Amino acid sequence: MDQGLSLNTLPLKELRNLIRNNQFTGSTTGCAAGYLQANLVILPAEWATDFLLFCQKNPVACPLIDVTQPGEKYLQSIGRDIDLSTDVPEYHVFYDGEFETAVSDLSTLWREDLVTFVLGCSFSFEEALIQSGLSIRNIDEGKNVSMYDTSIPCQSSGKFSGNYVVSMRPFTSIDAIRAIQITTRFPKAHGAPVHFGDPSLIGINDISTPNYGDAVEIKPNEVPVFWGCGVTPQNVIRQSRPPFCITHAPGKMLITDRLSSEFAVL
Amino acid sequence: MDQGLSLNTLPLKELRNLIRNNQFTGSTTGCAAGYLQANLVILPAEWATDFLLFCQKNPVACPLIDVTQPGEKYLQSIGRDIDLSTDVPEYHVFYDGEFETAVSDLSTLWREDLVTFVLGCSFSFEEALIQSGLSIRNIDEGKNVSMYDTSIPCQSSGKFSGNYVVSMRPFTSIDAIRAIQITTRFPKAHGAPVHFGDPSLIGINDISTPNYGDAVEIKPNEVPVFWGCGVTPQNVIRQSRPPFCITHAPGKMLITDRLSSEFAVL
Structure with a gap:
């Protein structure tokens, strides 16, 4: 298939x-x-x-x-x-x-x-981004979205604790501003980004090596934009050991x- | 006085x-x-x-x-x-x-x-930023906002043509995301930013030397965020020569x- x-x-x-x-x-990014x-x-x-x-x-x-x-x-x-x-x-x-x-x-x-x-899931706002004229790099490249472990801590609950996992999509700054506006409308799909720019500020040491999904090109005039990601629980589960x-x-x-x-x- | x-x-x-x-x-930034x-x-x-x-x-x-x-x-x-x-x-x-x-x-x-x-004027959204817990660097430093000529062209009308002037406020990325959300609500105060990050991409060669207003500190983990500015007409008038x-x-x-x-x- x-x-x-x-x-x-x-x-x-x-x-x-x-x-x-x-x-x-396979990955459902860009599907349905x-x-x-x-x-x-x-x-x-x-x-x-x-x-x-x-x-x-x-x-x-x-x-x-x-x-x-x-x-x-x-x-x-x-x-x-x-x-x-x-x-x-x-x-x-x-x-x-x-x-x-x-x-x-x-x-x-x-x-x-x-x-x-x-x-x-952030895939749910990708259609809205595309309809607004933005390009999603991983969809254009036919890849899964790039996802990274971070140093951003979650609030703990009982045995559950750990750090955020984020998804990343690169944009020019003007497109990132538009993406922030659009994704703000989708709080049930992680909402607005949690970070953009320097990956090391959120504990990502090598942007070219995602912890999950695929690497995508980041062009010279683009910044990586990071959204909360539903892989976070998998990170938390590794630590919390149900x-x-x-x-x-x-x-x-x-x-x-x-x-x-x-x-x-x- | x-x-x-x-x-x-x-x-x-x-x-x-x-x-x-x-x-x-004087400057009315932070006033009234x-x-x-x-x-x-x-x-x-x-x-x-x-x-x-x-x-x-x-x-x-x-x-x-x-x-x-x-x-x-x-x-x-x-x-x-x-x-x-x-x-x-x-x-x-x-x-x-x-x-x-x-x-x-x-x-x-x-x-x-x-x-x-x-x-x-963008001063009109500064109160909303402050009420959301953000700090405006030039207000904290008791200075006028930093403003810059850019390479972003305006749409021409009759004799009037020229490039954008922008105001700049530095923020961490998470605060910049919040600032984008808040200022989007104020289209009559220039609305969302037009750029963030690398100043050279919009024709600003020296961020430490504003064309108007005062220079402010940009901390290592901050990015400059640029909004449309009502000094733009003054730039246009210099070119259009009424x-x-x-x-x-x-x-x-x-x-x-x-x-x-x-x-x-x-």
């Missing part, structure tokens, strides 16, 4: 069927334009309350869209047809905070005590039936 | 009386918190239509608040008590586009064919009876 940019024009239902049948396991994309964090119920509070305390890193009851794989709020255990291109499985394996569905791993957190946890793979998101514009403010 | 920061706490009516009586001729400050451009009527269109074509550099009829010194829209010929701390007088002299009132220069353009023109002196503004917040959008 070609996992390149041709998928970006597939209707949502067809793309979801490919994902559900494990025929597409206009639809809200989401990060997933799946935890045993006994860890869920602390994580719910963690999201509340860190709304830029973890903009919470909705949460399931234990064992439920469905959330009416994001789409009637969505199965949270199959409709993400790739899942990451962690035991005791250590990454164990990547899987394309959760059929053999599902448990009745699992609570699924659906968190907003006995079992499942997340989406970075850049490979749940695509919902809701429009991003439904979540825009102003 | 002390023209330092103690004036910032003077009530508007008292400050206006000092200005009217030529007892205060909350009140809309304005740039002035005063032109003979036969040049007014072209300049009106110039403002229309360049709303970021020249956000037009209101315009008088020829010979009128008053504009109800900005305050019943305001005399446009006396209530600016210092005026600049140009003949054939050349700066001739600075005066503190226009009593001996007034003509019945003069049309006054009142343009918004036979007679009066403006405010850079940084020495008309303070109106209207609140800046009345002009905020959103």
